[in-house]
Amino acid sequence: MKYMLLFCGTEEEVPAELDRALYKKVEEWFDRYGKQGRILEGYELQPTKTAKTVRLKAGKPVVLDGPFVESKEAVGGYAIVEVPDEAAVLEMAREWNAIWAAIPSPTGSHGAVEVRPIVTRG
Numbered sequence: 548m549k550y551m552l553l554f555c556g557t558e559e560e561v562p563a564e565l566d567r568a569l570y571k572k573v574e575e576w577f578d579r580y581g582k583q584g585r586i587l588e589g590y591e592l593q594p595t596k597t598a599k600t601v602r603l604k605a606g607k608p609v610v611l612d613g614p615f616v617e618s619k620e621a622v623g624g625y626a627i628v629e630v631p632d633e634a635a636v637l638e639m640a641r642e643w644n645a646i647w648a649a650i651p652s653p654t655g656s657h658g659a660v661e662v663r664p665i666v667t668r669g
Contacts, residue, residue, distance in 0.1 A: 548629070548630060548631070548632065548633070548636075548664065549587070549627065549628065549629050549664070549665040549667065550627075550628050550629075550630065550636045550662055550663060550664055550665060551625055551626070551627055551628075551662075551663045551665055552589075552625060552626045552627075552628060552636070552639065552640060552643070552660050552661070552662055552663075553622050553625050553660065553661040553663065554622065554623050554624045554625060554626075554643065554658070554660055555620045555621065555622050555623065555658050555659045555660070555661060556620055556621070556623055556647065556658025556659070557619060557620055557621075557658065558594055558595060558621060558623075561650060565650060568649075569646065569647070569649070569650060572646045572649075573646060576642060576643060576646060577589060577626075580628070580639060584629070585628050585629060585630055585635075585639070586626050586627070586628050587627045587628060587629055588626070588627040589624065589625060589626030589627065590624055590625065591623065591624040592622060592623055592624050592625075594621075595613060595614040595621045596613075598612075598613055598614045599611065599612060599613075600612075600613060600614065620658060620659070623658075627665070636662055637662065640660035640662050643660050644658075644659075644660060
């Protein structure tokens with residue numbers, strides 16, 4: 548089964564030393580599951596301040612600065628994975644959250660991993 552993992556969280560500043568340690572663990576997570584053939588694709592996204600949204604206003608497309616929703620959390624990246632079942636993808640998401648739980652967060656939020664099955668047709 549294929550799933551998209553959406554990595555969501557706040558865009559808080561993380562101290563440089565902690566940031567390096569965190570990204571080392573993130574890279575290890577991607578490497579481990581990549582070697583197992585479970586990660587098909589994944590990328591980190593630029594901050595929301597770089598986002599543009601195209602909406603219809605009065606039937607015409609209008610380009611707006613910023614992300615598509617007003618929220619304190621934003622999608623920071625994603626991964627497309629292929630796993631045998633839902634239990635496997637949920638375990639991957641739990642491990643991802645465990646990595647981020649190590650960050651001291653002024654807001655108390657450590658984000659979330661949204662797990663979405665991918666529709667296959669035909």
